[in-house]
Structure formats: structure tokens, C-alpha cells
Amino acid sequence: MSSLGYVSPQTMHFAQPLQLQSGASLRDYMLMYETYGTLNADKSNAVLVCHALNASHHVAGVYEGQPKSQGWWDNMVGPGKPLDTDKFFVIGINNLGSCFGSTGPMHTNPATGKPYGAAFPVVTVEDWVAAQARLADVLGITQFAAVMGGSLGGMQALAWSIMYPERLRHCIVIASTAKLSAQNIAFNDVARQAILSDPDYHGGDFYEHGVVPKNGLRVARMVGHITYLSDDDMAEKFGRRLRDAGTGAAAGSCAEGEGEYKFGFGVDFEIESYLRYQGDKFSEYFDANTYLLITKALDYFDPARAHGGDLAKTLAATRAKFFLASFTTDWRFSPERSQEIVQALISNRRQVTYAEIDAPHGHDAFLLDDSRYMNMVRAYYGQVWDEIGGAQ
């Protein structure tokens, strides 16, 4: 397997205002993206990869001088990988409202000359897709070989199939759903309340106070993270193991049943240590306003709303062929959620391939190596490749 070599992000500026679902508009904006592989002459081999909550345009490869900067789906995308960049021209794109380069709350609001902060308009999955389509326009891609994403990324792929039916041959939706459940929304709102009630949030204008609502972000990430892992996986990885083997041991862990309780509110269990670490790390790089925006985009996504809740009616607009995958232990977006989409597509006589992968890792499984999963995606892209005449 060869390597992608070093990759570099690019930016594209859009001077034309973007009308948003909320009624607001962005006067102008910038999108950050990366590409891997080579666009063929008839521009038929392009694949758009949409990102989930905390990811970015940096899907694959590493940056020069940063050997640990692998893209978030580097196991999936690259030369010889399931989405093979020796064949396909792959685009990773950062969404509006993000904190990784595309126009977002940290950028200057042209109306005030100050950072947008909480004044950045609430953006939806459909708004993101509309912005992505403009980038495709500029690149001259009239039809993607595929649009692909996992979780929130899968929602974007699904929205593409509804909003721009002719602009994608294949729609690849992994570990996703056509709408959040009450429980999903509830967890998102807990996260939002943690951020909004952090005094360092300052109504979204924390940039000018020189602080960051770290405590809120930390709690938000901790609760989110619990929903990404399966109960069994957590039991296996952490169980009830204590962090320290004895009173003197500052580092290291011990087997279940060993060690002593500390009888305080510091770290006792490995799982606490792990989650707090995840929360701390996240609070150091992620923007609080972005977190609020993205959770709202998740909550609002519900394309069937326009058709009285009838998903089959909604998906009648689609023209793509579909590949969906779900994971048995994913309790955030369980297999039933993917099955709903599959049923609605089948009732429209769409061509659908559906894989339900028996994997222990919960929602996170979509990002992890699992040979059955990877082989299915690889095989599917083989068909896509044949279909666009790539084998000729």
C-alpha cells in the first residue's frame, strides 16, 4: 500500500451570499477543503467525504512535518484503501460554522468587525450541502461518483441525494439516521446547557474576554463520548478497574478488584480518568460556539418533516444508488435507524446495499478498522469504479 504523501488544505472564497434555512444569510464565506488523488478528464471520479461532529476537511494523509497528523478517516481513504485514491478523486470539506478553517463563529462578522461568536447563524445539514454544492460547481464537478459520510456525515450524504438527486451516482451513509430521537436530542441539550451555563461562555463572546468555556465543553464532550461507545465495549475496556493500584501509585492501572477506593471526588476508576482526559483534550481545541451549532444541525435534521414525516415520500426525490451500513452495538444511531432508511428506499424501488456489521465498538465503529466493514466498502467502491468506466 503506497502513501498519499503530504497533503495540504486549500481554501475557496465565495463572494455570493448564501441564503440559509433559518432565513438568515452569510454575506460571503470561505470553505476549507483537501483533495486526494486525481480528477479524471470527464470529472466522473470525484467522491465527496462529509465529516461528523468533531472532524474536518482533513480526511486522509498527514501534513508535512507533522507525522502524527493523520486524517480522521485515513484507514478508509488513500492509495489502495477501501476508498482508493489511486482511482478516485476524493474531496474532504470543512463545514460552515466549524472551528477548523471554514467560516465560523471565530471569524470576523463583517457586520460588526468582531468575531461572530453566538451571532453566527444557525446552519443546517441542508445549508452545509448547499455550500458544498457551490464548491463542486467551481471545481466543475457536475456529478459525484459518490457522496459519503458517517454519522452526521451520513446525514449530509442523504441530504445530497434529496436536494441534488442528479449530482451523485452513489450515496454512502454509514452509522447514521434520517432524524434524531428524543433521547439523542436530550443528550445534545445536556451538552449545550453545560456550555451555555459556563460563566466563561459570556453569551458566546468569550473570545474578547480571553477565556474559553472549558468546563462546559469538557462536560459536553464527556456526555457525548459515552454515547459513542457501547456499554459492552466500555465494560471490556474499563470495567470497574481503578486508576491507581495503591495509595502511592501516581500512574499505571490495576486489574479489576485491585486497588483502593480514594473516598473523595477525584479519579477512582479508569473510566473516569479516560473520560476526563477526553473532555480536557477536546476543550483545548474545539470551539464552544461550533459545538452548539453542530448539535443544533444534528437536532434539526429531519428531511421527512417537509413531507409530513413520510420518509418514503421524501426519498422519492432521490436518483442515486445507496450503500448503508450500521453497527449492532451502536446505541446512538442503532441499526433500526438505518433500516428505516433502507425500507423507505426500497419502497421507492431504489437500489440499496445494506450491511449490518456485528461490531463491539458502538457508534465509534464507523471510524475503526473492521475487516468485514472495510471489505464491504471496498467492494462497493469497486462497483462504483466499474460503473464509471474506470476499469476500461
Next chain:
Amino acid sequence: MSSLGYVSPQTMHFAQPLQLQSGASLRDYMLMYETYGTLNADKSNAVLVCHALNASHHVAGVYEGQPKSQGWWDNMVGPGKPLDTDKFFVIGINNLGSCFGSTGPMHTNPATGKPYGAAFPVVTVEDWVAAQARLADVLGITQFAAVMGGSLGGMQALAWSIMYPERLRHCIVIASTAKLSAQNIAFNDVARQAILSDPDYHGGDFYEHGVVPKNGLRVARMVGHITYLSDDDMAEKFGRRLRDAGTGAAAGSCAEGEGEYKFGFGVDFEIESYLRYQGDKFSEYFDANTYLLITKALDYFDPARAHGGDLAKTLAATRAKFFLASFTTDWRFSPERSQEIVQALISNRRQVTYAEIDAPHGHDAFLLDDSRYMNMVRAYYGQVWDEIGGAQ
């Protein structure tokens, strides 16, 4: 069905220090309790009801002049009810560290003359049981007809059966577990972090600052509450319904698919409104230090730890007969957790009755009316009654 009439709490002071599992001790302490029904001459009809996270000694009945002050298990305990106070002498007791009357963080620390705050020692389920046993001593109850509890209350009943095998004829454990899972601990730690990182927590000494860490308590309660309800129940009760039907509608709710998104971070969905309301209400009456203490008691409970994780070995000490019940949609303490206890008891040839109730209401089901559940408890207490010669 007659009524309990008005009930009143009582207090009992203990001047003898209580040695705690942590190594610390309480110099002296007070327990708050209520009793319903009449203790018979041979003191054989006493039933101890242990409370869960946010409850108290006020199990049943109402207080004079407070018609809405029903006890937390009033549907279970009373004249003619499943735990019939015409037959049994029922004791509800508030645990140490609580904020409802028994000695806790809000009370004066004799060592400093100021409220304990975070200096209140971390107490365990076993510490609570030891304190409860002293109250039984004073009341002259050498053997309870039954010790009963749901959730964390069930853990106390289980601890009774291990610590004082001869002091209870029956052990009734509802919707409980012999130990928390990593996921359970994770949710508890999210709640604790929300409280500990609230600037109004002031290291536990918020009393003297005249504030309460409301935001932290609110988030803690919201995340806890999600785990008490089932996904399906939430879907049925709230689904994706929006709070307000139109821009002008301040109150009232609308059917799923109706109404408009607000494109802000206020309340859009019913479920958000419900959870925030629960969080607000909780933050107004519950003490933050108590919440921390109780979640730690939950995390630490693991009686099998003393036997290398072998629950069967642990339960070999028991002498009681057991009744366990679990609820199919309870994902906090699922039926599998009760089954583990049942198996460990059976391997010790203990007499066990186990009911797995098909109920939609998640963990909260143990507090709700369900005729199959209630009838099973009623029938079981019928046997207990016969056994103590009550029918003679």
C-alpha cells in the same frame, strides 16, 4: 382502601461515633425516619424501606396541611397497598449525607463549627446500612420481616442480607444491581464534573457564599434523568415534537412535524423543555454535596470486591429469602444485572423469586404503577405475612 392519615417525621440522635468504610468516622449523628402501621408485640412485622438517589424517609402518606406531599412510594406502601401498613410496621429512613434531615453536608461539622460541605465524609451503602441497623437496635427490632428497596435502595437491601444475615427474613431488591457498570460510573462522573466545575460550588463551601451551584446540579439532573427513562418511552412521550406551535405561542405543544424551528439555542423540542424543567426543579431543592456523595456511594457499591469479584461467594453469607424484580426497558440497571444476583443466589441454594416485568418506562418503572408488578409484590408480602404468623 383506607388512608394512612397524616404522617410525621421523627429524628433519632446517636451519640456513639460511627466508624465509616473510608476510615473516617462521624462523631455523632442524627437519622430522620418515618413509620407507618403498628409494630406487633414480638416485633416481627417490621419492614425497612431504603431510598434511592433523590428520595428520603418520606415513603408514604402526606404531611398535615400539605395535600400534595405524598411520599415517594405512596403507591406501594399504605393501608391495603402491596406493602400493607394494616399488617406491617414500615420504616422509611433518610440516609447519612442526605439533604432531607439526617446528618449531612449542610449540617454543622462539630470539628469546625461550620457546615460540613465537602468535608462531610464519603459514605457507602454499607455505612448507611450500619447506621440503619443502629436505629433498628434502638427500636428493638432484631429481625425485619423484610428489607426492601429499588435502585440504590435495592443495593442497601442487598447489603443488609450480606452484613446482617440474621436480621432480615426477606430481602426485596427492585431494579437494582450488585455493582455499577463502567457506563453507569461514566454518567455519574459527568454529573459530578458538572457540579464540581460550577464556580458557585466553591469547593463545597457554597453555603457560606450564599449561593448554590444550580447550573451544575441542573446538568447533573438532566443527564441522570435521561438514564431513568427508556428510549422508547421518551420517543412516545416527546418524540420530536416542538414546544411551541408557532412564533407567537408561548405555551402549549404541537403534534410531531408541526411548528417551526427557532434557529437559536433556546428550547425547540418538548424533550428539551421537559429536561430543563426537571433540572431547574431539582437544582432548587437538592444539595450539591449530597449529590456528589450519593453518586459515589453508587459507584463504590460492589460487595463482591471483598471476594475477588465472586458474587456467589459473597452471597453465601446471606440467610434471607429473596424477591427481585427488573424491568425490560431499564437500561440503567437492566434485567441482566438482576439475573446475575439471582444466579449467584441460586448457586447458594437460596430461595429466590424473580420477576422480569415487561414495562415501557425504563428505570423509573420501579416507582410507577404497573398492575403485574404491584400484584407480584402484594402476593410476595402475603407470603411474608403468613410466614410471620400474621394470619393467625
